[in-house]
Amino acid sequence: MLKQFEAHFKDLGYTEPTAIQTAVYDPMVGDKNVLGLAPTGSGKTVAFTLPALANLLPGDGIQLIVLEPSQELAIQTSRVIRDWAKLLDLKVAALTGGANVKRQTERLKKRPEIVVGTPGRVLNLVSDRKLKLHLVSLMIVDEADDLLTGDTLDTVRSIAQAAPADVQLGFFSATDTPILHELDQWFGQTVERIDVRDQDDTQGQVHHGMLEVGMGKRDQMLKRLLAMPNFRALVFFKQANTLRKTATRFYHDHVSAASLTSDLRQVQREKALQDFRLGHIKLLLTTDVAARGLDIPKLPAVINYDLPTSVNEYVHRVGRTGRMGEPGQVISLGDDHDLRDLKKLLKETDYELEPVYFSGRTLTTERPVATAKPVEKAPVAVTSAAAKQSATVEAAATVDGPVQPAKRKPRKAAAAKVETPNPTKKKKHKNRHTKNKGMRKKWRDQDAQNK
Structure with a gap:
């Protein structure tokens, strides 16, 4: 390891290299x-960065290509490499899909020694002759198990063929x-x-728990957690539609959450990831786009x-937690059938x-024991007068001892209902037509007397 790297290694708080860093x-x-x-x-990332930078020459053009499967991982890797590259006066350019092509082309004009990008964008710039690989001496394929599948395999091979025939290859x-x-x-x-x-x-220490929750109650469980x-927590979804529904529900319920999906603009994705890293939000809802690296x-969690x-x-999903000790x-989350399949x-x-x-408000491996509630006796419906009297006598006997049965009072004759005037009741006002009709009769009588 170079002396510049050894000092920076200690400044970052590392005591010794990891197994992969030593081995490669x-x-x-x-x-x-x-x-x-x-x-x-x-x-x-540091394992391939340190030996790769040790063989580069400042100001000698693009000599190192690093391919990553996603925009987020390419940006993260470029930041890590840039942190070490500045010690040797080396420049790094990030070329990712979804970003402004003109700005990336302008960065290439500054002749960086290192390019970190996604395969699709790198190959497009190579095909347009905006990116020249004739000086590349090393090509790193990170997350190789993912990049070397399907159409991406052909893309990676095309990039390698555009480089010199003796280009050094590194797969991780x-x-x-x-x-x-x-x-x-x-x-x-x-x-x-x-x-x-x-050997690593x-x-x-990572605990792998299975929490039995039906599909309809998983959003509620996230809120409880x-x-x-x-x-x-980083929350992984299989379908983007399910993620959007949960994200919309959480937005209206003011839950501290954000989304990270491939259909978002790069600025939105970077902001969501940065807010999550800084602890401004508690849940980052994502698909497998964030599962790697x-x-x-x-x-x-x-x-x-x-x-x-x-x-x-x-x-790859669970590898996001329990990192570096x-x-x-x-x-x-899943129902009984899902968890058995897992x-x-x-x-x-x-x-x-x-x-x-x-x-x-905590997770436990002990099954909660339900406490039995006291059984309350249902009230007995009393359907007859005799039964009511019997119930009253029994209740009194229970409290004060035996009592004599109550004598039945003779039924009084129903009193005639007499209506009494209600002093608070306001009199109804006669309408205007009725009132004028009475006044007209009075005026006619007065006219008859005057004659």
Whole structure:
């Protein structure tokens, strides 16, 4: 490691390199092609950054290309690399889809030594001859298990073919897939495999809980979880429509939440992620677009609103918490059938799933015991006068001892109803026509007497 890096390494509070950082440094500095496999949160970005920067020359044009699967991860990686690159007077440019192409083209005119971007945008700029790769000596493919699938595989290969034939290659991933065993065939170069997943000890203690909640009550459960002290969570959805409905409901209910989806503008996505990192919001609702690589320091929890359908999905989702020795909590929501399927899916892994319950503003592994309420006797309906009298006698006997039965009083004759005038009742006023009619008769009589 360079002396400049050693000083900065200590300034950041790191005591020693992680397993993946130690394992790949010498092979990469020695211009070897490598495949680095390490758990999520084990420092893979720094692992390829330090040896990559050690071989770059300031002012010599674009020499390093780093490909990332999402805009968020590309921006995050560019910030990490820039923090180290400034020690060697190296410049970094981020090229991501969804951002302004003209601004990115202007940045390229400043001749950065490092370019970090998404494959689609990088290939577009290469095809338009705005980005030239003839000086590139190293290409890093981060999250290789995701990028080397489907159409993205062809895009990555096209970028590699635009670089010099002897370009050094570096692949990094948290999970192993079949294509990672066929890199020699796809890229025409021998790739050294370095797997430290069993040696890494950077993972903190993470509890994997299953909380039985029906689909119709999951939004309500999220609100209840917010009552826990210092609670924040990254909430994963499978369908964007379900996410939008929940986000709309939370917006109207003034719940501290924001959305992070692929259809949002880059500015909106950056703001949502930044607000969540700073603790301004407590819930970040997202799809698997945020499942890979995102580093959110000291994230307390990850919630699976919709359960993952593959082991790799679960690995990358839960890898957002428990990073760099920090504790974490994973909460998977679902009905009894869903949770059984999840246990079957993960039965071959080392994850220990356990049922959890929400009780008293906290999560517990102990099933709450329902307290039995005292049974109240229903009142007996009394349907006859004799029964009423009997009930009255029995009640009195219970309180004051035995009593004599009450004598029946003779029934009095019903008194005639006499109407009495109501002094408060106002008299009805005669209408104008009736009043004038009486006055006209009086005037006629007066006229008759005068004659």
